[in-house]
Amino acid sequence: MKFAFYPGCVARGAAPELYKSTMLVVDKLGIELEEIEKAACTGAGVLQEKNQKLGDVLNIRTLALAEQMGLSIMTICSTCQGVISQANHRVVKDPEYLAEINKELEKEGLHYSGKTEVKHLLWILLEDIGIKSLQDMFNIDLSSFNFAPFYGCYLIRPSDALGITENPKRKHSLDIVIESTGASATDYAGKTRCCGFPILLINQKNSLKMVAKHTGDAKDEGADAMVTPCPLCHLNLDGYQAKARRQNNRGKADLPILHLPQLIGMAMGLDAKELGINKHLVSTANFIKSIKTKVS
């Protein structure tokens, strides 16, 4: 199984542990990756505010690059996934617009036919690997753990661009994957809500209220850690959890936030430090200890 890999800026920047854990996990999963080295940032919806067409051209360019490689794309970021899917959806339903964008791409010798598939690792686990085969690769029983899923807006909305109508399981994909490890998926109000990252630098007060609410609620519902397929959510939920909880009287920062591949790696029995679980700002020391005590 081979994919063109689109790691996204954060995995190549502020969250190197996501990149590293992904590499460890895909190796075990038998997924071969070829990074799309020329791909630009998706624009994360922010660039699109200023110039949607520029955003669309850059994302369709990424799809065209993958098409040239003859591969489907794998992403590891909800935001990247969503923004590329949205651009793809716009051109697929409007051939005239696609032609307009192709005119731009042709200057670089590229062309997009509208057929490249883009999939988050989370969906690949579900749809390409399959839950059963995935479970066969797990070596550790995590049934004494509770993990709170946190999807990231762009991985579930808008549903038409993300193919959720055709693949309804995508709506619950993270819950399904968490449960496949034997762990329980924490049920709390915030799992499909906003992490606050997009307004962190605009309205920090509101942004941190979101962080405090979701991490606090998940903790109250008994979560041992939160798992997210989105490194941007991770930046906020982890990096700002201490300040958010303090400001909003929701206690101390006590909920470790894991990247999706870190959970998968954990279930496979990979070393927590290798996976970079110790790299988070919210202390994971007790959590890492509990892997040993709870599992044995």
Add this chain to the structure above:
Amino acid sequence: MSKHDLLIIGAGLAGLRAAVEGVRQGLNVAVITKVHPVRSHSNAAQGGINAALTDRGDDWEDHALATIKGSDYLADQDAVEVMCREAGEAIIELENMGVIFSRDEEGKLGTRAFGGQKKARTYFVGAITGSALLHVLYEQSVKYNLHIYEEWFVTKLIKQDGKIAGAIAFDIKTGQMELITAKAVVLATGGAGRVFEPSTNALICTGDGLSLAMQVGAPLMDTEMIQYHPTTLAGNGILLSEAARGDGAYLINSEGDRFMEKYAPDYMELASRDVVSRAEQTEIDEGRGVDGCVYLDLRHLGKKFIEERLGYLQEVALEFRGIDLSESPIPIKPGMHYIMGGIKTDLNGATNIPGLYAAGECANVSVHGANRLGANSLLDTIVFGRRAAVDSVEYIKSAGSLNVDERELSKEKSRIQNILDRPKGMRSAELRNKMGTAMTKGIGVWRDKDSITEAITKMKNLRGQLPNVFIENKGKVFNTDLVSYLELEFMVDVAESICHGADKRLESRGAHFRTDMKSRNDSDWLKHTLVQFAGEELNTTTSDVTITDWQPTERVY
């Protein structure tokens, strides 16, 4: 006790237009409405609003003639003249208020064709014209800081010395009942479609204003004139706008024939609504329908055109029937849609009760006569809503001060309490469903002596059962159980009036088609029917139709 100069009951287009005018005229105005203004049923008008704009070569007289012919010569021609003359100004004013009317290539207002008229003079906003107008009038109400009793339910009008003096109403959110005095009252409560089952009308269209007016002694006029719209969805009776046919859609039967060729070779699908509905019913009755329906066919219009100009129809077809109008024809049938009859008023919306006005669907001036043209109803609300408020100014000045007896309020409170205290009985919905079914059967597209007599008997019987209805919900807050019952009381008055009007008119005219008297009889029946309470009983009389320039001729489409 709250005091106002002008109290408007109902916040649809007629009510809001009247209110805006009242404020502009410097009156202390209040609007009372049982739903938030933008929930009003004016929303449901889809296709457009008619006007003959003279600066682009149209002629109000041509619009008037089409309206009068459409009415099967029952409309009062002086009223039609007022409406058609003022239409142009009304449209421009709406545009200036902010309505996003469709444009032509020069950026001026653009039109679409509509039924019963050769000239395209229907101005429109996609297929949401009523909604677009209603929201803009609501915007104006915000601009003028209008006082609105929102989600208040009126139970009774108050008179003092034979003149109107206000109303008693309760706040649905709290149950708090109040006497609201006003020197003049405009009834703008809309239609009464829920008297029938099924109907295109919203659940709030329960004829409140018609009954309130009757209770204080105003007559209803031409109540037998019930419009069956040619294109309603089978089942729940949701409307598919005439705009579809205006924009070129066909009606076809089970054999794929455009059957209107037989019934209206000149106008085809755009004949008057009564004519098209009867044609459809004939096709269905003679076995050329499918499951009681014929088809509306838009396929040849193309997906892009449908989505841009008829988007809401496409939404309804997809959501409620799973049909893409660009791919398949949709089954439709005639469905109860509008009541041409209503509270009798003069050209200024004034009733026979001093200070009491009516405008819009609840009123009958009469511009629609025996059959309303599509896209004339919105016009009716805007023109006559404004006129009622203007006329009330002088009346209010001369009305003198009000001294309403506070005991009116306590009397009404105990009447309502007695209803709530009924220990047990049947649910109001049971009675309402019986009424709806009986009305559809008795006063349908076709009717005759037997069906009408049966309906009269049933309605009398239903009225007798009202005291057996009980209210399960005894609470004060948002008691929709109580509201539904009070609406049912209103509806029984209206239903009975409709039956009596139908019984009285011994001919076929417009929407009133009697299979036992199939032709129009101008020598005896160029007349309005009037139904009015005389004590506990309903009394039916007639009055002459006003004919000015247009002599009745045979009505061929």
Add this chain to the structure above:
Amino acid sequence: MEAQIKVKRFNPENGAKPFFQDYSIDVSEDSTILDGLIKIREEQDGTLALRCSCRASICGSCSMKVNGSAKLVCKTRIKEVSPQGETVTVEPMSNFPVIKDLVTEMDSFWSKVKSIDPYVKTNFEPEAEHIASNESMTHLLGVMNCIMCGACVSECTALEVDSTFTGPAALAKAYRFVADPRDEDKKERLGKLNESSGVWDCSRCLACVEVCPKDVAPMERIVKMRDLAIEEGYTNTSGFRHTESFSDSIKKHGRLDETRLALESTGLLNISGLIDLAVIGIKSLFKGKIPPPLPHKPKEADKVTNIAKRLDSEESEE
């Protein structure tokens, strides 16, 4: 068919807490959830309170949460949400106080709509209609489709944490005037919308776009107004700096430079904000994960830069 409907009940008059009540009703195959609720009210339980009127998705009365997300129950068929006869859970909208059962208090909703001056402002009354292109009017049809049902507000993640946020419905309504060629108050409107609780407080979570039953896409309108506000010269916001820095980073390097983004959005004169960033930065450094000072660049990043240059000049020509 038999439908199982679980309704969240609340009666302010009896002092009891909200609770769920199960109903079982016989409905036809194509029944909507509203048909079901009406049937419950008319045949089983007259105390159930809900708002509804047109049954045809045009009056906006019957927005409620169905299995957790806001929908117009009149256009949602039971079969659609319960293909195997699963229980359908119906609750009042979120982000609104509940009056009774499924009926919510919409006062704050309407006062926010009123706060954006929801009427066309013109300086003169033309003798005839305003001349406007059909495209400009058809464009507004998208927002005029809004029926003020409140579904977007129920789902809004920004409102959930900050009740002062103007919110998606009122902001979509604001767009209806900002984009109306006849309105002569555009600059002032955008100035007001640019202030706190306005367009920049949207978290771009797409929830409003997802639930809107009339495809109004409030978030897209909000985002468009940010751009229009910038065009009108309203640039003294961290929102503007954020967008600008983000875009510049992509244009220059083909990717996002998180460090620079944080610094520039915060504003180089915002001392406490900068200290705050420094604290997080030092902590990250401690964990060995601060982004490199020179961002990781895609190969042949100049190609991206060239595309950006071409399309930027194309846009400014428009």
